[in-house]
Amino acid sequence: MNEVRDRAVRILLTEDNQADVYLIRQALSQKFDRFELQVLSNGEEAVKMIDSLGQGGLLPDIVLLDLNLPRCDGKEILGKLRQMPGGDVIPVIIITSSDSPRDRDDVARLGATRYFKKPFELSDFMRIGDVVEDILRDTSVAAKDTY
Secondary structure (H helix, E strand, O other), X not given: OOOOOOOOEEEEEEOOOHHHHHHHHHHHHHHOOOEEEEEEOOHHHHHHHHHHHHOOOOOOOEEEEEOOOOOOOHHHHHHHXXXXXXXXXXXXXXXXOOOOHHXXXXXXXXXXXXXXXXXXXXXXXXXXXXXXXXXXXXXXXXXXXXX
């Protein structure tokens, strides 16, 4: 995937921990030559973004979503995204420190594409780039572009 694309991968990240944002950005830069990372730091910003996307905004290729956000939790955001026109086909990776079976079941029911538990080891955390790459390769968005 480090080959030339027609355009940069559009990634929406909702994460309130700036250290995690930094690590995710680093992991993505190891996998993608070109990507646009829009970072939202709380659930309220994410809800506003989803509302604007529903009004005809440019959809992201993939969403990375923390569950435990201030002002609105990730489950509510995921549910809102899935109800938005076109939001049902956007891959969503839940990135969270929670290993709760209930959280896993809830986000699966809401249509999450993947559940990525934040690991303690840096090398394991950096695997998020591989996960994003794999999902994009398997989606129709990725199939339309040349990698």
